[in-house]
Amino acid sequence: MKRVRKLIKHIISRVNVNLLPMGLDVEQALNSTLLGNKMATDYAYYALSIDHPIYFRFRESNLGGSYFLGKCDVDRSIIIRSDIRGDELKAAGTEVTFGKVTTELYRDEIIQVVNSFLYKTLVHNHSRNPESPELFRIQNTVSMHYANIHGTTLEGAYLGAFATADLSVMHNCIVGDYSYIQAGDLSKICIDSGRIWIKVENKYEFDYRYPQAILEKYISWDQEGELTGLFADFLKGRRSDFLPVYDSLAETFPVWVPDNAFVSRYAVIKGDCVIGENCLVAQRAYIENSELGKGSNAQENSFIVDSRFAGFVVVAHGGKLVFSNIGEKVFIGFNSFLHGTEENQVNVGSGSIVMPHTIIHASEPIDIPEKTIVWGYITKQSDLINQSMSLADFSKEKDFNIGRMSFSGDAAAFIRDFQNRVEHILVDNGARYDGKQERRGHAQKTQYVSYNLFQPYLGGDKQGMFPTIVVDDS
Amino acid sequence: MKRVRKLIKHIISRVNVNLLPMGLDVEQALNSTLLGNKMATDYAYYALSIDHPIYFRFRESNLGGSYFLGKCDVDRSIIIRSDIRGDELKAAGTEVTFGKVTTELYRDEIIQVVNSFLYKTLVHNHSRNPESPELFRIQNTVSMHYANIHGTTLEGAYLGAFATADLSVMHNCIVGDYSYIQAGDLSKICIDSGRIWIKVENKYEFDYRYPQAILEKYISWDQEGELTGLFADFLKGRRSDFLPVYDSLAETFPVWVPDNAFVSRYAVIKGDCVIGENCLVAQRAYIENSELGKGSNAQENSFIVDSRFAGFVVVAHGGKLVFSNIGEKVFIGFNSFLHGTEENQVNVGSGSIVMPHTIIHASEPIDIPEKTIVWGYITKQSDLINQSMSLADFSKEKDFNIGRMSFSGDAAAFIRDFQNRVEHILVDNGARYDGKQERRGHAQKTQYVSYNLFQPYLGGDKQGMFPTIVVDDS
Numbered sequence: 001m002k003r004v005r006k007l008i009k010h011i012i013s014r015v016n017v018n019l020l021p022m023g024l025d026v027e028q029a030l031n032s033t034l035l036g037n038k039m040a041t042d043y044a045y046y047a048l049s050i051d052h053p054i055y056f057r058f059r060e061s062n063l064g065g066s067y068f069l070g071k072c073d074v075d076r077s078i079i080i081r082s083d084i085r086g087d088e089l090k091a092a093g094t095e096v097t098f099g100k101v102t103t104e105l106y107r108d109e110i111i112q113v114v115n116s117f118l119y120k121t122l123v124h125n126h127s128r129n130p131e132s133p134e135l136f137r138i139q140n141t142v143s144m145h146y147a148n149i150h151g152t153t154l155e156g157a158y159l160g161a162f163a164t165a166d167l168s169v170m171h172n173c174i175v176g177d178y179s180y181i182q183a184g185d186l187s188k189i190c191i192d193s194g195r196i197w198i199k200v201e202n203k204y205e206f207d208y209r210y211p212q213a214i215l216e217k218y219i220s221w222d223q224e225g226e227l228t229g230l231f232a233d234f235l236k237g238r239r240s241d242f243l244p245v246y247d248s249l250a251e252t253f254p255v256w257v258p259d260n261a262f263v264s265r266y267a268v269i270k271g272d273c274v275i276g277e278n279c280l281v282a283q284r285a286y287i288e289n290s291e292l293g294k295g296s297n298a299q300e301n302s303f304i305v306d307s308r309f310a311g312f313v314v315v316a317h318g319g320k321l322v323f324s325n326i327g328e329k330v331f332i333g334f335n336s337f338l339h340g341t342e343e344n345q346v347n348v349g350s351g352s353i354v355m356p357h358t359i360i361h362a363s364e365p366i367d368i369p370e371k372t373i374v375w376g377y378i379t380k381q382s383d384l385i386n387q388s389m390s391l392a393d394f395s396k397e398k399d400f401n402i403g404r405m406s407f408s409g410d411a412a413a414f415i416r417d418f419q420n421r422v423e424h425i426l427v428d429n430g431a432r433y434d435g436k437q438e439r440r441g442h443a444q445k446t447q448y449v450s451y452n453l454f455q456p457y458l459g460g461d462k463q464g465m466f467p468t469i470v471v472d473d474s
Numbered sequence: 475m476k477r478v479r480k481l482i483k484h485i486i487s488r489v490n491v492n493l494l495p496m497g498l499d500v501e502q503a504l505n506s507t508l509l510g511n512k513m514a515t516d517y518a519y520y521a522l523s524i525d526h527p528i529y530f531r532f533r534e535s536n537l538g539g540s541y542f543l544g545k546c547d548v549d550r551s552i553i554i555r556s557d558i559r560g561d562e563l564k565a566a567g568t569e570v571t572f573g574k575v576t577t578e579l580y581r582d583e584i585i586q587v588v589n590s591f592l593y594k595t596l597v598h599n600h601s602r603n604p605e606s607p608e609l610f611r612i613q614n615t616v617s618m619h620y621a622n623i624h625g626t627t628l629e630g631a632y633l634g635a636f637a638t639a640d641l642s643v644m645h646n647c648i649v650g651d652y653s654y655i656q657a658g659d660l661s662k663i664c665i666d667s668g669r670i671w672i673k674v675e676n677k678y679e680f681d682y683r684y685p686q687a688i689l690e691k692y693i694s695w696d697q698e699g700e701l702t703g704l705f706a707d708f709l710k711g712r713r714s715d716f717l718p719v720y721d722s723l724a725e726t727f728p729v730w731v732p733d734n735a736f737v738s739r740y741a742v743i744k745g746d747c748v749i750g751e752n753c754l755v756a757q758r759a760y761i762e763n764s765e766l767g768k769g770s771n772a773q774e775n776s777f778i779v780d781s782r783f784a785g786f787v788v789v790a791h792g793g794k795l796v797f798s799n800i801g802e803k804v805f806i807g808f809n810s811f812l813h814g815t816e817e818n819q820v821n822v823g824s825g826s827i828v829m830p831h832t833i834i835h836a837s838e839p840i841d842i843p844e845k846t847i848v849w850g851y852i853t854k855q856s857d858l859i860n861q862s863m864s865l866a867d868f869s870k871e872k873d874f875n876i877g878r879m880s881f882s883g884d885a886a887a888f889i890r891d892f893q894n895r896v897e898h899i900l901v902d903n904g905a906r907y908d909g910k911q912e913r914r915g916h917a918q919k920t921q922y923v924s925y926n927l928f929q930p931y932l933g934g935d936k937q938g939m940f941p942t943i944v945v946d947d948s
Contacts, residue, residue, distance in 0.1 A: 050934040448933030455924030460524040467528055470944040
């Protein structure tokens with residue numbers, strides 16, 4: 001493990017170059033998270049698909065349990081049980097527009113992870129960095145348990161547990177646990193835990209802050225630096241179910257899957273489940289006793305238990321639903337937690353938007369009407385008064401505060417952008433597939449994918465390190 | 475499969491450049507063998523070991539079901555269910571002596587397979603090519619079912635089924651089915667099926683030829699170019715047993731394995747088996763209801779069924795034993811077939827040498843005394859008269875014929891060389907390990923090995939092709 005220890009020191013030193021001036025020393029976070037991980041034995045894998053250009057280069061890294069798709073270059077990094085999905089990388093020649101400038105990619109975009117530590121983190125693409133659209137870069141960065149990196153270039157960043165960095169650019173930033181940030185080009189800022197912040201310059205800004213005492217029930221850290229709280233408990237009970245999936249190369253599913261739908265071999269399907277047409281169930285999604293109506297998506301790290309979806313429901317990365325009944329075309333944002341019980345179910349009406357990082361933990365039955373936007377922390381029906389609005393009412397507003405949320409700018413544009421994004425996700429994932437080639441999405445495209453396992457050295461100085469590996473489709 | 479079809483045409487054209495002038499068109503052999511193979515779905519794998527320098531480069535090839543270890547470069551080739559084992563590649567700086575010339579390797583030796591088709595073929599190293607000791611090359615070559623390539627550079631060669639090319643150099647050569655050739659530098663020759671030919675220039679020559687009518691019972695080809703005969707039947711009945719082994723990544727064995735022994739995860743162990751200390755059971759070895767005494771080896775593609783080995787027995791690649799009782803330090807040569815029954819067992823005394831490609835198919839109990847050399851085709855005790863001798867008697871001879879075998883030169887040196895080689899194999903494989911680091915062999919070294927699966931494209935033009943992949947330990 002000598003080389004692994006050297007690598008850990010290297011990453012700490014590089015991240016601290018950026019973050020010590022911000023007042024954060026990542027050494028403790030990184031060491032306590034690595035403690036007890038099976039870095040030396042876990043295998044990683046990459047997917048070979050006929051629909052995505054392939055290029056992988058892994059150097060001087062540990063990749064235990066991680067998954068890669070598309071074009072990825074990993075150098076001197078530790079990426080544990082993460083998903084790095086390059087299926088939305090832009091191809092050479094694609095025109096991109098940032099503000100008033102349109103430019104063309106001179107080569108295929110690639111995800112590059114350098115001097116970084118990612119733990120159970122999802123990296124998705126859709127980069128918004130105008131400076132180098134060919135390179136989606138994560139450098140000198142530490143990202144903790146179940147963080148989401150989505151279209152966000154990170155240079156010198158710390159993302160807390162369950163934090164989401166969405167469609168942004170971050171340089172020397174600290175993002176607290178369970179914060180959701182989609183706020184453009186950010187530099188040298190420190191974001192409190194539990195802040196939901198969406199800002200588009202000169203257009204609108206949404207800002208909600210969780211009460212810290214509430215948040216601690218869901219996410220906290222013990223003396224040893226171990227993640228605790230209700231989210232960790234929720235995951236702990238279900239983690240072992242993933243093991244048999246990873247240990248076999250089974251080609252069959254415990255559920256009938258329509259031809260035009262996709263269920264990853266690395267998803268868990270338990271109990272009585274129904275998978276509708278054009279559905280997409282990503283790897284590390286967990287579906288138990290649930291019904292997914294036509295065109296619904298269960299993205300990576302989502303958990304859908306004892307729930308029923310009408311069609312075209314999108315559960316973004318890390319969304320968790322228990323005893324929830326979701327109407328048509330509802331968006332369940334990143335890391336949202338909708339937790340009902342058999343008696344106290346959560347019902348969400350059609351066309352609604354559940355904002356990223358929303359917690360609905362029902363102590364009584366909760367009914368959210370159709371076409372509603374909902375955010376924040378809800379345990380009973382009356383909580384909706386200050387934490388939801390009809391889309392129509394919301395769209396009429398300009399600058400307003402309600403409960404712990406403040407909004408400024410064009411609310412109608414905010415809602416429209418969300419709706420467009422949801423439709424865009426549905427199209428991309430193949431929910432609108434009608435048999436025509438050009439309407440194929442991920443659900444249809446990823447049919448021809450093979451998985452390639454690779455393992456670290458099992459002994460000696462290099463124990464835990466992966467060899468240098470380069471794969472391309474030339 | 476468009477790219478695969480193009481590749482097949484390419485290989486045929488390149489091999490025919492060498493062999494059409496010799497009167498052989500490989501097109502039919504290659505096409506009929508490929509028919510019905512699961513080229514498009516079978517995954518291949520490479521081993522990552524801490525004891526062997528690693529380098530893999532696979533380009534424009536199909537590698538279905540094959541295994542690679544060490545340093546291998548495969549270019550525009552089809553290698554199906556083959557084992558390419560580079561664990562005996564020489565390191566940079568190694569001195570090698572060919573005749574009177576000693577030279578030093580200026581870089582690590584590498585196995586290179588170019589424009590070739592290898593089918594269920596074992597490639598082992600120990601190269602004897604003085605011209606380029608850094609490169610163990612197989613070019614423009616077709617090798618058929620269960621052939622062995624051992625230390626033999628091949629440029630423009632056809633190896634028939636169960637043929638062995640051992641410690642030679644071959645340029646534009648055709649080697650018939652079940653021939654064993656160890657005869658130095660060969661060019662433009664055509665070797666009949668069933669010839670066992672060992673020649674060391676200015677030293678000795680052993681030459682045995684199977685009666686063709688006998689051989690056809692064991693190996694023949696039907697109208698469709700399908701391999702038939704008793705060898706194919708023998709394998710067919712046992713082939714399916716390998717499937718579950720390849721389909722799982724199980725870390726446990728159905729038998730107790732001493733710490734200093736090695737049983738490959740890709741070997742089959744069935745029924746009641748005993749594995750002694752320092753034993754080596756290679757991948758694709760098949761052991762059933764058998765006992766392997768201390769230091770014994772079961773090499774790749776060997777089958778050991780209802781048999782008992784005293785210590786230090788070496789079963790070379792492709793050796794098959796049924797109801798055979800083998801004394802201490804017996805060598806069972808490549809592709810030998812010792813087939814007894816419960817009533818008619820085959821007993822081989824200690825210190826004996828069963829020559830490569832020997833068939834002992836017992837119709838009555840067969841007893842071979844200790845320190846005997848045996849060759850050819852034996853079904854009853856009296857067949858031994860013309861097809862065996864005591865090592866002592868053999869060593870006294872110079873030029874002689876006995877039965878279908880002719881020998882010339884120094885018989886004592888011939889026996890001595892064989893015995894030295896067997897001891898060398900035992901040492902290399904770790905049979906003599908006594909706890910001291912410098913006495914470790916393959917059985918002890920290969921403890922820390924991880925297996926990496928990789929798969930071909932599953933659809934489109936590239937279906938069946940593997941991506942370009944480069945792996946090294948830099």
